[in-house]
Amino acid sequence: MNRAVLAIEGMTCEGCATTVAETIKRVDGVIAVEVNYGTKQATIGAKACCPVPIAEIKSALAKVGYAGEPIDSTD
Secondary structure, eight states: OEEEEEEEESOOSHHHHHHHHHHHHTSTTEEEEEEETTTTEEEEEEOTTSOOOHHHHHHHHHHTTOEEEEEEEEO
């Protein structure tokens, strides 16, 4: 599995983390996501054949009021 970690901006509560996770899960190519409100990070997984769709994730997050910037990835 390819993996990326994004720093998430705009989360103010645990409910925000749930919204961020659900938003990222809906992006084509994402097969796993874990959002940690405490660290303000989302760990995202994609199939080994495919890169994590960072641009699409950032766009989806922007539509619901959050921002995400990659801080780590392996693909």
